[in-house]
Amino acid sequence: MIKARSGRARLIAGVAAALTVLCAGFLPPQGAVAASYAPISGAGSTWSYNAIHAWQTNVQQYGIQVNYNQVGSTTGRAQFGQGTVDWGASEIPYGVRDGNNFDPAPNRGYAYMPDTAGGTTFMYNLSIGTQRVTNLRLSGAVIAGIFTNKITTWNDPKIAADNPGLTLPAIRIVPVVRSDGSGATAQFTQWMIATQGSYWSAYCAAVGRNPCTQTSAYPVQPGSAMVGQPGDLGVSGYVSQAQANGAIGYVEFSYALQTGFPVAKVLNAAGYYTQPTPGHVAVSLLKAQINQDKSDPSKYLTQDLSQVYTDTDPRTYELSSYSYMILPTTSDFGLSANKGYTLGEFGKYLLCQGQQQVDALGYSALPINLVEAGYAQLQKIPGANVPTATTDIVKGCNNPTFSTDGTNTLANNDPQPPACDKQGSSQCTSATGGAPGSGGASGNSSGQSASNGGNTISNGPSGSSSSSSRSGSSTSASASAGRSGTSGPGGSSSASAAGGSQSASSSASGAAGSSASASGGASCDPTTGICSPGATANGAATNGTTAAGGVVNGVPVAAPVGLGDGAQVALMALAAALLVGLGLAPALISQGNARRRNRRPPGPFYDPRDRR
Numbered sequence: 001m002i003k004a005r006s007g008r009a010r011l012i013a014g015v016a017a018a019l020t021v022l023c024a025g026f027l028p029p030q031g032a033v034a035a036s037y038a039p040i041s042g043a044g045s046t047w048s049y050n051a052i053h054a055w056q057t058n059v060q061q062y063g064i065q066v067n068y069n070q071v072g073s074t075t076g077r078a079q080f081g082q083g084t085v086d087w088g089a090s091e092i093p094y095g096v097r098d099g100n101n102f103d104p105a106p107n108r109g110y111a112y113m114p115d116t117a118g119g120t121t122f123m124y125n126l127s128i129g130t131q132r133v134t135n136l137r138l139s140g141a142v143i144a145g146i147f148t149n150k151i152t153t154w155n156d157p158k159i160a161a162d163n164p165g166l167t168l169p170a171i172r173i174v175p176v177v178r179s180d181g182s183g184a185t186a187q188f189t190q191w192m193i194a195t196q197g198s199y200w201s202a203y204c205a206a207v208g209r210n211p212c213t214q215t216s217a218y219p220v221q222p223g224s225a226m227v228g229q230p231g232d233l234g235v236s237g238y239v240s241q242a243q244a245n246g247a248i249g250y251v252e253f254s255y256a257l258q259t260g261f262p263v264a265k266v267l268n269a270a271g272y273y274t275q276p277t278p279g280h281v282a283v284s285l286l287k288a289q290i291n292q293d294k295s296d297p298s299k300y301l302t303q304d305l306s307q308v309y310t311d312t313d314p315r316t317y318e319l320s321s322y323s324y325m326i327l328p329t330t331s332d333f334g335l336s337a338n339k340g341y342t343l344g345e346f347g348k349y350l351l352c353q354g355q356q357q358v359d360a361l362g363y364s365a366l367p368i369n370l371v372e373a374g375y376a377q378l379q380k381i382p383g384a385n386v387p388t389a390t391t392d393i394v395k396g397c398n399n400p401t402f403s404t405d406g407t408n409t410l411a412n413n414d415p416q417p418p419a420c421d422k423q424g425s426s427q428c429t430s431a432t433g434g435a436p437g438s439g440g441a442s443g444n445s446s447g448q449s450a451s452n453g454g455n456t457i458s459n460g461p462s463g464s465s466s467s468s469s470r471s472g473s474s475t476s477a478s479a480s481a482g483r484s485g486t487s488g489p490g491g492s493s494s495a496s497a498a499g500g501s502q503s504a505s506s507s508a509s510g511a512a513g514s515s516a517s518a519s520g521g522a523s524c525d526p527t528t529g530i531c532s533p534g535a536t537a538n539g540a541a542t543n544g545t546t547a548a549g550g551v552v553n554g555v556p557v558a559a560p561v562g563l564g565d566g567a568q569v570a571l572m573a574l575a576a577a578l579l580v581g582l583g584l585a586p587a588l589i590s591q592g593n594a595r596r597r598n599r600r601p602p603g604p605f606y607d608p609r610d611r612r
Contacts, residue, residue: 038338039065040346044076044089046231047184048116048323050254050361052089055354059346066346070231074103074181074216080326081106083333087343088326089115091183093302098186098215105298109329112301113377114370115350117285117322118363119276120184120191121263123256123433124248125239126154128169132262134431134438137162137421139267140318144196146248147175147188148203149224154246162267165427172225176235176249177218179228187305187321188250189214195309195318236261254362256433263433270314271423275432277317279414281364282401284320286411287311290373297329301373314417322370329380340383347378348386352397359400365410368394368402 049070056066073090080088094105126133145151154168192200204212207219236255265273289304355365401410420428431438
């Protein structure tokens with residue numbers, strides 16, 4: 001009896017030990033990780049807000065809570081320096097002189113990390129009669145003239161020279177600028193100083209600005225038609241009003257996509273008019289000079305865009321740039337180890353999986369050099385758990401711009417602009433930005449050139465144009481390379497064109513994403529911009545589905561991240577079988593012992609009554 005009990009004990013102990021080992025092998029340590037997360041807060045850039053908002057929404061499914069307030073880059077830097085937020089977001093670093101104002105570095109440790117790349121665009125609202133213009137082209141000199149009040153009507157000869165296929169109306173231009181401290185304003189005025197310095201110098205004199213430096217607060221000239229609005233949302237909201245015909249403002253590309261309005265193609269140094277598609281931005285930022293002096297944290301990873309402005313690659317979009325996250329490198333102002341760990345996990349997500357989503361939002365995914373530099377900055381956060389080996393970073397990073405060997409696949413596969421986008425007597429007729437028929441963020445679209453002198457307006461969901469002699473239809477080319485976003489909350493986007501129609505879809509795989517098409521649909525009137533109920537100007541339904549270029553947020557799911565892996569499912573089945581065995585083993589062993597006793601021959605002291 002003692003031996004039997006000992007055998008049963010050993011069996012039960014062995015089964016329990018095996019079950020423990022198996023469970024430890026495939027069950028994620030969710031309890032330990034979840035317990036180490038702590039809510040983190042950030043503030044700053046509106047330029048990068050659409051991407052940050054998508055990321056903070058998607059990481060909720062992992063138990064990460066991120067709060068972000070889009071108050072503008074200037075206020076965000078101030079709040080980080082004061083310790084009221086854990087991290088900041090800005091397009092401009094500390095230490096930049098703005099007129100007589102100087103923004104000193106904060107009294108806490110910090111580091112810059114690239115988070116979003118994209119283009120500052122010129123979203124406009126312009127119609128000829130009842131038809132909306134969607135294929136406007138502008139040179140740098142014309143843009144500078146508009147935003148310094150030197151060019152004030154749309155039929156100005158300088159604008160006509162950029163647009164041989166359009167006869168624009170004699171109506172007033174309403175430039176819309178940022179009224180708050182803005183990184184977009186700083187980038188725009190920096191570009192003007194570098195490329196159109198005489199315009200900015202004259203404007204500084206007109207508004208009494210001395211010294212005439214770049215600025216994050218755009219000065220509005222009294223008595224002019226210029227209007228100031230807070231945030232990218234304020235600028236895009238003003239321009240997109242039905243009564244704002246003639247308005248043009250500078251915003252991050254994603255805001256034009258969201259509102260369903262076109263952006264001007266900008267003339268580059270190669271003589272081509274381009275818009276900031278993800279591929280064009282990626283190509284442009286290959287020329288960005290990144291400060292690699294690690295001994296000076298105030299400058300390390302800051303950007304010098306002077307070579308982007310002069311790049312002779314035909315695909316270049318001159319106003320391409322990237323935004324920074326400002327990370328804490330010390331435990332001041334209540335930065336606990338749990339907060340540092342959470343911020344590190346959020347940073348890893350946005351550098352890799354999060355970049356799968358940004359193309360559809362109107363940004364461009366960060367290339368490998370900025371991702372690796374970003375990981376190096378994340379390692380400086382107290383409490384962060386970040387890999388240090390480059391090979392580990394590349395293998396574990398689901399970023400769409402590079403392959404496992406580090407090749408920048410997005411830039412390599414970006415198509416060249418069509419011939420009709422070259423400066424000259426022809427003009428492409430395809431729509432741009434978020435306008436119906438544009439193809440949204442994939443917008444490497446081209447149309448047949450309009451005939452000279454005709455009143456040609458690129459319109460309609462098919463991208464076709466009306467002309468005195470012929471019409472054009474739009475076609476698109478999209479580049480897809482690198483790793484596909486097929487896991488987790490990262491999204492993927494695609495665009496195609498057939499017969500002049502455009503369609504696009506975005507999905508968040510690993511979660512229940514939503515998509516809608518915008519091919520030739522009648523939900524929005526292309527001439528008035530008025531949409532039927534349940535839709536917006538870019539074809540996005542109001543129930544949360546989106547058309548090309550709309551915001552795509554992954555839907556949080558409750559299932560474990562690894563659910564569905566074949567090996568894990570097999571191990572789970574084996575563990576279940578062991579659990580069943582553990583429950584049945586004692587009863588089976590007892591029955592076996594009883595049968596053995598019944599078969600045992602009678603002993604010398606056998607009494608038949610023992611079997612009763």
